[in-house]
Amino acid sequence: MADKRGVTIRELAQAAGVSIGTVSRALKGQPGLSEQTRGQVLEIAQQLGYDVGKLRTGKPRRMLFLYSRHVGSLASNPFYSYVLHGAETACREAGVPLSLMSVQAGEDIAGLVRRHEVDALLGVGYFAAEAMEAIRRCELPLVLVDHFYPGVRCVNDDNQLGAWLATKHLLDGGAQRVAAIFGPMTHYSVSLRAKGFRRALFEAGRLFDPDYEVTLDPALEYRDAGRDAMQRLLALPERPDAVFAYNDSTAIFGIEVCREHGLRVPEDIRFIGYDDIEEAVHSKPPLSTVKMDKEALGLVAARALIEGDIEPSEASLPVELVIRESSRAAPSAPTAPARKARR
Template sequence: MADKGVTIRELAEAAGVSIGTVSRALKGQPGLSEQTRAQVLSVAQQLGYDTAKLRTGKPRRMLFLYSRSIGSLANNPFYSYVLHGAETACRDPGVPLSIMSVLGGEDIAGQIRRHEADALLVAGYIDPEAMEAVRQCELPLVLVDHFYPGVRCVNDDNLRGGWLATQHLLEGQSQRIAAIFGPLVHYSVSLRAKGFRRALFEAGRLFDPDYEVILDPSLEYREAGRDAMRRLLELPSPPDAVFAYNDSTAMTAIEYCLEQGLRVPEDIRFVGYDDIEAAARFKPPLTTVKMDKEALGYVAAKALIEGDVAPNDASLPVELVVRDSSRAVAAQAEAAVLPAAPRRRRAA
């Protein structure tokens, strides 16, 4: 019985040739002898290889794939915009777009086959095991907000974004700048952390690892943000400014500070990242690094539609949006006469 799930790698092994040779043979490309081409086609027919996998032109169906570890798209203010951008790119050319969530250890290849997609847009971090399962499907693939060698990737300029946020706090004369990050294994988070450290280095500030905290993965997301801010405020010299790797974490940290009797920005200043809608409505309005979230999804889906999936890491621009949470005037005016609020609180 023909195995419709046979991969190009298995086909290459059965035919005794390279994967590239199999690809050229099935696509009718030059550079092969007729004997080799005939051999590959014969083996493909025997194994029941689905030649639609290597079809050229506009995809028949695109699959938007993400990890369930980020929660539902409905509750994720970042990836929901990425999805909307991808849907916009697919609308005019009439490419159906479906959605699937995955976790490591599942039969990811089987799930993808059941969707009958012939192009994959993967949003956000997925673990290496899941990434290999996706690649073994041998479909045109573009990653968004992630990086993997040999794959087309679309990201915002995370390095510059982290630098802009930290530079802004430095320009406001903050002396003890801290940062809260998610898992550094995530490509975007690691680059934002690198931008944070670079800005401190360029300003001649020594990097103090105590002022950089990572969210505790064992805690619920909101509680992890509160825990991170608590750890910072318990330092012998608490920070007077914080860069949070995303807006949700920044707003949670601000809420915790306000509960502890601190004033924002007078006692402690904040910058977030992403510019989700809630950032502008927050009290105080949150300074943040803005990128075009819909553009990430649009550019990735457009690349799949146009067949532009050669390995590359496209980087979209970012900008700093300054709001009240990082305003420096009040903090500078009162710094000389007011002791640090966190120290007053612990002594009480």
């Protein structure tokens, strides 16, 4: 006979051949399942002696906004501050208290989560595989924002399209040597933005040159890493005449370096970022960027947890190209009309 105290929802899902979300819906009596699937899950739960009392019914009593300390504090990362605001809005509307916690590699994540006594987890940003497994072992409803993990509901913006739009804008404006600055390629959003960048080059018939694609040095502080990346691009035998940066902050750091080298933006080198943070509007010159509704990312994810919509899937929110002074092409010199050939 099965040990009733040791059966987990993960084991029950594996035995039934369904996702954890499907098991949760079946045991809570929520809609969206066939009667055959619901009956199968309930039968296997009874066979294994699963304690149905482990699952609370209805909306969560408390939600935890969980992010990795790897991305820095919320104060130093404006993007995630907007996501937090969106999640807070959804929780306030539903009357669900929202807690906040950062974690880092090597910590007892499951133990830290238990101390918050929450019913649902909203994971934001990149988590390494080891951290993700620790989060999954908490056996709480989970939705991820700005990340992807198999078997989990994820909410992202259309990263690949956004990077493609940004790079195409630079190419269409006449840029000949378009460079890119990226963060760690292990991050889901960064890897997709790199794909969008390369796709735009390919479709424009440009050969991909790895020298014009640099990544931030993880050993440096964030601002120093952005400046260092731009220094490396300017040290190339032929410096780029346009740069796509994977986020706005990195683009702003790059513009700083170019001005220190006596380069004019956009006359000598053009820039476009990603995220449309508030600083992008006030940078000098104002920064072109790819805009997405950052608060909507948190709002959609939190509402999914509140409504119990945690089936594995990926929601992709739309993006928009925002053109400002930093990427505008210099006006072409007027050309004399072509002479008609004499007959």
